[in-house]
Amino acid sequence: MTKTYPKASRPSLDNVSVSIEKGEFVFFIGPSGSGKSTIIKMLLHEVTPNKGKVIVNSKDVTSLRSWKRPHFRRSIGCVFQDFRLLPNRTAYENVAFALEVIGKTKAVARRVVPEVLELVGLGGKEHRYPHELSGGEQQRVAVARAFVNRPLILLADEPTGNLDPDTSIEIMRLLDRINRTGTTVVMVTHDSNIVNQMRRRVIEIESGRIVRDQARGVYG
Amino acid sequence: MRVKYVLSEVLVGLWRNVTMTIAMIITMAVSLTMLGVSGLVYNKVADMKNLYFENVEVSIFLEPEVAEEQRTALDGQLRSDPLIREVIYVDKTEAYERFKDMYQDAPDLVSAVKPEQLPESFRLRLVDPEQYRQINEQYQSVEGVDQIVDQSRVLDKIFNLFTAGQNVALVAAIAMAIAALLLVANTIQVAAYSKRREVAVMKLVGASNWFIQAPFVLEAVVAGLVGSILGLGALVGLKVFLFDGALSTLQGLFSPVSWGEIFLTFPIMAGVGALVSAVTAWVTLRFYLRV
Numbered sequence: 001m002t003k004t005y006p007k008a009s010r011p012s013l014d015n016v017s018v019s020i021e022k023g024e025f026v027f028f029i030g031p032s033g034s035g036k037s038t039i040i041k042m043l044l045h046e047v048t049p050n051k052g053k054v055i056v057n058s059k060d061v062t063s064l065r066s067w068k069r070p071h072f073r074r075s076i077g078c079v080f081q082d083f084r085l086l087p088n089r090t091a092y093e094n095v096a097f098a099l100e101v102i103g104k105t106k107a108v109a110r111r112v113v114p115e116v117l118e119l120v121g122l123g124g125k126e127h128r129y130p131h132e133l134s135g136g137e138q139q140r141v142a143v144a145r146a147f148v149n150r151p152l153i154l155l156a157d158e159p160t161g162n163l164d165p166d167t168s169i170e171i172m173r174l175l176d177r178i179n180r181t182g183t184t185v186v187m188v189t190h191d192s193n194i195v196n197q198m199r200r201r202v203i204e205i206e207s208g209r210i211v212r213d214q215a216r217g218v219y220g
Numbered sequence: 221m222r223v224k225y226v227l228s229e230v231l232v233g234l235w236r237n238v239t240m241t242i243a244m245i246i247t248m249a250v251s252l253t254m255l256g257v258s259g260l261v262y263n264k265v266a267d268m269k270n271l272y273f274e275n276v277e278v279s280i281f282l283e284p285e286v287a288e289e290q291r292t293a294l295d296g297q298l299r300s301d302p303l304i305r306e307v308i309y310v311d312k313t314e315a316y317e318r319f320k321d322m323y324q325d326a327p328d329l330v331s332a333v334k335p336e337q338l339p340e341s342f343r344l345r346l347v348d349p350e351q352y353r354q355i356n357e358q359y360q361s362v363e364g365v366d367q368i369v370d371q372s373r374v375l376d377k378i379f380n381l382f383t384a385g386q387n388v389a390l391v392a393a394i395a396m397a398i399a400a401l402l403l404v405a406n407t408i409q410v411a412a413y414s415k416r417r418e419v420a421v422m423k424l425v426g427a428s429n430w431f432i433q434a435p436f437v438l439e440a441v442v443a444g445l446v447g448s449i450l451g452l453g454a455l456v457g458l459k460v461f462l463f464d465g466a467l468s469t470l471q472g473l474f475s476p477v478s479w480g481e482i483f484l485t486f487p488i489m490a491g492v493g494a495l496v497s498a499v500t501a502w503v504t505l506r507f508y509l510r511v
Binding site for chain 2 (some may be wrong): 067069070071072073074076078084086087097098100101102103145149
């Protein structure tokens with residue numbers, strides 16, 4: 001996909017062209033304000049490029065009508081630095097909520113949610129509230145919520161930003177496991193440790209331009 | 221399951237912000253009552269116009285020294301006039317009878333007046349009562365005619381008063397509607413803010429727009445409907461206490477307001493209330509949630 005995204009004084013992304021294959025695991029790295037988050041937002045159809053195209057799952061989403069956006073989003077899972085869980089719902093309810101609001105029945109939720117909570121390693125903690133869980137566990141709930149609908153792509157925006165190194169590595173193992181099921185994982189991070197350990201494709205962005213695109217790369 | 225979810229969200233939403241909900245419902249109710257009143261007045265004025273103009277008369281009074289042939293000539297002219305439906309000639313004796321009837325409470329006045337002093341007159345019923353001006357122009361200058369008195373001119377003044385009242389009610393309805401609109405917009409914003417986490421998650425996981433908006437829009441619609449029910453109550457109260465109560469002595473003057481008419485205004489009030497609330501909520505959400 002090619003995209004130029006002029007905004008404010010200089011473009012946030014300047015003639016960036018990246019192609020990510022299905023099933024890949026990609027890190028976007030770069031200093032704050034380099035344009036990493038803009039890429040995530042474009043993949044989510046939250047912003048549209050002024051020039052160029054965003055193609056997801058061989059469909060051009062640049063011109064996607066806004067009323068079609070919800071359906072498009074269902075093929076993308078999302079994890080953030082701040083977890084974004086609902087504080088008044090348990091782990092189970094948080095994941096089930098994501099299913100129910102896209103029209104899945106309670107019966108489907110009862111079957112699928114325990115499965116995915118088991119997968120992320122939260123078996124037995126389904127009925128804890130977010131404040132009763134550690135940061136790492138909360139992020140697992142968020143990953144479970146992002147993955148429960150079996151998306152084609154999992155976007156992770158600094159998912160380890162709030163976690164200590166050991167917990168971060170556990171989350172990365174989890175993302176790796178999800179990647180092995182065939183899900184494309186796109187992750188934005190500042191965490192050099194993790195990038196160096198994983199040895200996956202690394203795309204470095206600076207001032208809106210790609211300065212490095214390396215298979216099995218390191219943080220540098 | 222989704223219907224149940226939406227409905228429980230609506231109730232929780234209304235309850236969470238109960239003071240605003242009440243304010244919203246009250247302004248909505250007042251506005252819709254005003255709308256109902258102005259609709260009823262509009263109906264009544266039309267009814268009463270029919271009723272009154274049916275019986276309205278144009279009287280042509282003749283000069284005291286009118287000549288016999290002048291009167292006959294005028295009589296013939298009137299009877300052949302296509303604008304006039306009916307002509308009744310009232311001579312001095314009959315005028316005196318009518319005078320006695322009208323002033324039976326004032327015997328002094330009656331005894332002071334003699335039949336010869338009263339003018340003869342023609343009483344006319346017009347095909348279309350609104351055309352009295354033409355009658356006036358046509359016969360004012362005819363010899364022997366003293367004065368043309370038209371009741372509908374007086375009625376016009378009364379009806380202008382009613383129309384003014386109706387306009388006041390309409391303006392009040394619109395002013396209150398604007399207040400109600402702003403309150404709906406505000407309430408919906410507060411509701412959306414208090415549910416911003418849920419909304420953010422819903423948008424993230426791809427919940428459809430209508431599913432995100434439905435609880436908020438329905439909240440406003442419920443408030444609008446409750447407001448219209450209160451408005452109906454207010455109209456019923458107005459009929460019972462004002463029309464049938466305090467104003468019952470004037471019953472002959474107004475045509476009565478029936479229960480049927482009052483209940484017929486309800487669907488209009490409910491429809492307007494629900495529609496206005498729904499559209500306001502929807503527009504507010506489009507700006508506020510950008511969904």
